[in-house]
Amino acid sequence: MKKTNQLFLLFILLASMICYSQEICNNGIDDDGDGYVDCYDDECFGDPSCSDSYFGKPIATCQYIPPVSNFILKETWRTDNTLYPMDNRQTPIVGDIDNDGIPEVIAKDDQSANRLYVFNGADGTHELTITAPSSDRFLDAIAIADVDLDGFGEIIFVAQNPDRTLYCYEHDGTLKWNAIDLVGYSADADRWTPSIADFDADGVPEIYVGNMIFNSLTGVKIAEGGSTNSKGSSSSSANEPFPVAVDVLPDAFCANCTGLELVCGNQVYSVNIATGTMTVEVTAVGGADGLTSLADMDLDGDLDAVVCYQTGGRGNIFIWDIQTSTSLSIASFQIDNATASISNTTAGGHPLIADLNGDDTLEIGIAGRDVYVAIDFDAGTGVLSELWSNVTNDNSERTGSVAFDFEDDDANEIVYKDEDYLYIYNGATGTNKASIACGSGTRYDLPIVVDVNADGQTNIVCACSDNPGTGSAGTGFIIAFEAQNIPWQSSRQVYNQHSYFNVNINDNLTVPKQQQNHSLGYPQAAPIQYPLNQFLMQSSPLSINGNSYYAATDATITIDSIDPTNCGSTPNTLQACFTITNNSNDKIFPAGTSISLYNGDPFVAGATLITTTNTTGSIATGGGTESKCIDIPDQGGLFTFYVIANDNGLGTLPITQPSTSIPECDFNNNTANFVIDCVTLDIADLNYNTLLLYPNPVHSQITVNGLIENTNISIVSILGKTVLETTITKTENTIDVSKLSDGLYLIKLKGAILKFVKE
Numbered sequence: 001m002k003k004t005n006q007l008f009l010l011f012i013l014l015a016s017m018i019c020y021s022q023e024i025c026n027n028g029i030d031d032d033g034d035g036y037v038d039c040y041d042d043e044c045f046g047d048p049s050c051s052d053s054y055f056g057k058p059i060a061t062c063q064y065i066p067p068v069s070n071f072i073l074k075e076t077w078r079t080d081n082t083l084y085p086m087d088n089r090q091t092p093i094v095g096d097i098d099n100d101g102i103p104e105v106i107a108k109d110d111q112s113a114n115r116l117y118v119f120n121g122a123d124g125t126h127e128l129t130i131t132a133p134s135s136d137r138f139l140d141a142i143a144i145a146d147v148d149l150d151g152f153g154e155i156i157f158v159a160q161n162p163d164r165t166l167y168c169y170e171h172d173g174t175l176k177w178n179a180i181d182l183v184g185y186s187a188d189a190d191r192w193t194p195s196i197a198d199f200d201a202d203g204v205p206e207i208y209v210g211n212m213i214f215n216s217l218t219g220v221k222i223a224e225g226g227s228t229n230s231k232g233s234s235s236s237s238a239n240e241p242f243p244v245a246v247d248v249l250p251d252a253f254c255a256n257c258t259g260l261e262l263v264c265g266n267q268v269y270s271v272n273i274a275t276g277t278m279t280v281e282v283t284a285v286g287g288a289d290g291l292t293s294l295a296d297m298d299l300d301g302d303l304d305a306v307v308c309y310q311t312g313g314r315g316n317i318f319i320w321d322i323q324t325s326t327s328l329s330i331a332s333f334q335i336d337n338a339t340a341s342i343s344n345t346t347a348g349g350h351p352l353i354a355d356l357n358g359d360d361t362l363e364i365g366i367a368g369r370d371v372y373v374a375i376d377f378d379a380g381t382g383v384l385s386e387l388w389s390n391v392t393n394d395n396s397e398r399t400g401s402v403a404f405d406f407e408d409d410d411a412n413e414i415v416y417k418d419e420d421y422l423y424i425y426n427g428a429t430g431t432n433k434a435s436i437a438c439g440s441g442t443r444y445d446l447p448i449v450v451d452v453n454a455d456g457q458t459n460i461v462c463a464c465s466d467n468p469g470t471g472s473a474g475t476g477f478i479i480a481f482e483a484q485n486i487p488w489q490s491s492r493q494v495y496n497q498h499s500y501f502n503v504n505i506n507d508n509l510t511v512p513k514q515q516q517n518h519s520l521g522y523p524q525a526a527p528i529q530y531p532l533n534q535f536l537m538q539s540s541p542l543s544i545n546g547n548s549y550y551a552a553t554d555a556t557i558t559i560d561s562i563d564p565t566n567c568g569s570t571p572n573t574l575q576a577c578f579t580i581t582n583n584s585n586d587k588i589f590p591a592g593t594s595i596s597l598y599n600g601d602p603f604v605a606g607a608t609l610i611t612t613t614n615t616t617g618s619i620a621t622g623g624g625t626e627s628k629c630i631d632i633p634d635q636g637g638l639f640t641f642y643v644i645a646n647d648n649g650l651g652t653l654p655i656t657q658p659s660t661s662i663p664e665c666d667f668n669n670n671t672a673n674f675v676i677d678c679v680t681l682d683i684a685d686l687n688y689n690t691l692l693l694y695p696n697p698v699h700s701q702i703t704v705n706g707l708i709e710n711t712n713i714s715i716v717s718i719l720g721k722t723v724l725e726t727t728i729t730k731t732e733n734t735i736d737v738s739k740l741s742d743g744l745y746l747i748k749l750k751g752a753i754l755k756f757v758k759e
Contacts, residue, residue, distance in 0.1 A: 025049045028203070028513030034524065040503075040516045042524050045544040052507055054492045056544045060551035060586035064663035066407040066486060071424060071434035074484035074661075076452070076459055077124030079107075081477035084117050084126055086110060088463045088476030089443040091141040091400070094121060094450045095494045095509050097153030097171040102454050103493050104153075104171075105461065106144060110474035111137040111160055116169070119478060121452040130173040133159035136190040137473065138240060140444045143194045143497040146509040147205050147216035148176075153496075153509045154216075156207055158183050161190040166207060166219055179219035183209050185227035188239040193444075195497045197245035197504065198511050199260045200273040205511035210241040211264050211278065213271065223271060223278045230267040230280075230289035234347055234398075235310045240444055242291045242350050242499050244535075247515060248303050248322045254281050260515060265289035265307050268322055284320040286327045293535040294501070295353040296519035297362055298328055298379035303519050306364055306535070308348040315348030315368055315397070317375060317384060330382035333375055335368035340389035343369040347398040350444060350498070352536035354403035356387065356427030358411035362533065363387055363427070365414050369397035372416055374430060388430035393468075394418040400446030400498075403427065403537040406458065408489040408550050412537065415447045415460055419468040422447060422460065422481070436481065438464035441473035448495040449538040452480050455590050456551075457661045458488040458538075461495075484650070487663035489540045489550055501535045522546025551586040552663040555619075555645040557595075557672045560627065561744060562641075577629040578672065580645050582619040584665065589619035589646075593662050595628070596649035598642040599635045601673070603654050607642070610635070612649035645670040675721070693747070697757040700738040704728065704747065704754070713749040715740075 023032045025044035030037045039050035050056050079086075087110040096103045103121035111134050118128035135157055142157040152171040159165055159178075164187070166179040183189050192209040196216065199206050207214045210232060211225030225231070232243030243264040249257045256270035256279060263269075266284035271277075290309030297304040297319050306319050316332040336345040345368030356363040356374055364375040364384075374387040401416040406424070413433060414425040422438040425431065440463065447462035460481045465472040482488075496505045503516040518534070521527025523545040531539065531546045540548045563575040576597070582589040593615045600607030610632055619626050635641075647670070651659045657667040664670070692705040704713075715724040715737070723740060737745075740758045747754040 029201070030514055035517055035520055036524060037512070037514050037516045042544050054507055054539055055542050057541045057549070059543050059547070060549050062552050062554050062584040062586045062665035064487060064550045064552035064665055066409075066489065066550070066663070068407055068409060069486060071406070071486070072484040073422075073434050073436045073460075073481045076480040076482045078479040079117070079119055079124050079477045080126070081465075081475055084129070084477075085474060086117065086463065086476045086478070087137050088440045088465045088473050089137060089140075089445050090463050091445045091498050092448060092461050092463055092478050093142055093144055093496060094448065094452055094461060095144050095153055095496050097144055097155070097509065099151050103450070103452055105452065105478055106142055106155055107463065107478050108135050108139070108142060108157065111135060112474065116142070116155065116157065118173075121454065123453070124478065124480065128173050130155070130169055132157070132167060132169065133163050136160045136188075138191045138443050140191075140193045140240070141498040143196050143207070144509065145196045145205060145216075145496055145505060145511050147196065147511065149203070149510065156194045156196065156216075158190055158192055158194060158209065161187045164190045166194065166209070166214055168216070168219060177219040179214060179221065181214075181221035183212065184239060186239060191240045193240070193242065193498050195243075195245065195499050195504075196511055197260055197515065198513055199245060199271045201259055201514045202273075203513050206273065208243065208245055208262060210243065211262065211269065213262070213273075213278070222273055223276045225262070225264070225269055225278045225280070230264040232264040232289065232292045234290045234308060234315070235288065242444070244292050244294050244499055244501075246294050246303060247517065248294070249281060250323075253323075254279070257281070263292050263294060263305055263322065265292055265305075265309060266320070282322060282325050284327065285325050287318040287320060287332070291348070291350045293351045293353050295362055295533050295535050296530070297353070297377055299361070299530075301519060303517075304328055306351050306353055308351050308366060310346065313346055315345040317348070317351060317364060317366060319377065319384070328379070328382055329377070329384050331384070333384035335366060335371065335373060338368070338371050338373040338386055338389035340373070340391045341368065341371040342391060343371070345369040345371065345397050349398045350400045350446070350536065352401050352403050352414070354412040354427070354534045354537045355410070356403070356412055356414070358409065358428065360529075365401055365403065367392065367394060367397070367399045367401060367416065367418075370394060372401070372414075372425070374414070374427065387428075390425065390430050390432075392416075392418040393420050394442050396442040398444055399442045400444055400536065402446055402449050403534065404449040404458070404489075404491065405540065405548065406483075406488045408540065408548055415449060417447050417462055417464075418442065422462060422464070438462060438479070439466055439468040439472055440464060440476075441470035444498070446498070446536070448500075449491055450495045451491050451493045454493055456490050456587055457482055457590075458491040483661045484648075486658050487661050489548065491538050491540055495538065499536075501537070502539045503532060550663060552584060552665040553582055553587045553589045554584040554665050554669070555589050556581045556583060556669045557643055557645040559643065559672050559674055562674060573631040574634050575629055575631050576641070576643065577627065578643055579625050579627045580615060580619060582621060582624045585621050587663075588621055589615065589624070590662060591615055591618045593646055594648040594660055596644050596647040597630075597632060598644070599639050601640065601642055602644065605654055607653055609649050609653070640673055640675050642671060642673045693754045693756060697759045698737060699759055701734050701736055702756055703732065703734050705732045711749055713747055716746045716748055717743065
């Protein structure tokens, strides 16, 4: 009996070990304990529950490699600031809150009005105005997430003082709740920007603002860190904090270290949601409270804090090891010591963290007064040094920025806006790759990178005004940009809060039950790259090994028919019919993609643009097609007609491809051409109304009746080529056409053109 019990216990133990080693891909938990959660775990590769995740995608067979070049920015859409004016000092928030497959853009009105706006991400049209309490103009952003798991996103924001409480709205504008407890400890805490995380991994997220935590389903305050402890804000702006909720301490570090901690500048709080307590567990040696960003800066396998704080009346950066409280930087970097600095910086923006120069280590990007600086960190020596800096125009001295690898070359660009312009900087050198006018009063706002219209192409979305400075702050609009000249690497369709770092939110707007550790590398068995190790950076689609890839479409075009009946006559047009086929199995060919037609070969000198049209709908992968017929003016006499798919007709002749933002894995098969001779097909005004042509369609012989004797006729293909010439010697004649290929033909004679079909 004892032996039987022992065997039974052994069976139970083995069974539990087997269960523990299996990752369940849709429960939000790291079941196998390897540090990789759900779709971030290679055991979930190909699992249906991960099909919509940005992470763990199969490598595309049709990929595009973007050229390294400067960008030309093109406006995608802008909101109507006459009907829907708003403050231009805000970070727009993007996500599909109504679950219709198209993201929404959510923004707030100026503090003089009590409105939140919801816009359609496809075209910027207005979807909804939510009548809500007014918000302080310096409240940077709202936050969105599906906190109640009903399939729709909720909207969270902080109302202006004296209300100064959290409000939660359903996606349709219905008030879900408003909190009773005040946010913060003073009147200007109405500037605290909310963020969302699940601290205790129970499936019910919490909302955190500064060092306060609230229940996302009821608005009840759960815990607070106290007015004398750190909040994630610089002393130059004590009531605009940006803390971060991440699991940074081992569970055994303290009694309440299970789940997420709250990092506020130079302090780390443990959080116990059940008891409603927050405890400072670690305080940095040196530095101070400040704007917080998190990544593994020294690549030792755990997360570190990058903090922008004020000391001596100047904005500074320092890095500290959260687990030991020691400073990783031997000295702070003072922002206004940058080479391009022309003014004193007392504050500083929210630092982004990314690999800016492709050296597989992390750099920091931050704005100050009239300067933007990229900072290199040597983990071996602890030295922070300038990588490059640029002169800007920004008196707020605290604007934000975002990183993204537009060209998929492993060196990220920086997107930043000051009071006058939106910029894209080369991350390695600071060279301005693109800029466009974007007036702003500026505060902590930043432009975001996101696929706002769900077309597979990356956009930049930000708040702007027609004029710079604070005087136009209340006349702002939200504007989306795209690349005009080359395709950009694709990106996620969500940017749900100011303090964004990818693993904080799922693609369907649910909040991760157990947040993925973004310091871990890939492939899991032998990590060599760390694509999640960043902060304030948008991600492109990633394979299960952490590789970025650029899925592309592959369009071919074929000419179906040309009807030259009207050559040389009124209305002096030809009808061209053609079919576009998408040969890619990885990406649709988007609706509205340009197709250009030229007289002559546009890839060599001498051609001219005739017209440009667009696809009507999206063309499905795996051989989907769309056929179009358009009327074009004939070009007079003999000409070679070129039609090119995915060409916008805006390029300088001779053209090069790509010329649009639609990526393809093969641009060499986008062209078709034909030769047509309108002189050959020219006819007089006279028509023979008594002519008969039969049978039609014809297989071998066709009869023409009603002609005058000794009439010369020509049979011409639809491409304008004469295939048969003869002279009619009597009024009824039979012509042998058996050797002609199947298709549409024209019988041309003086005064008439007859059509027949050879089968």
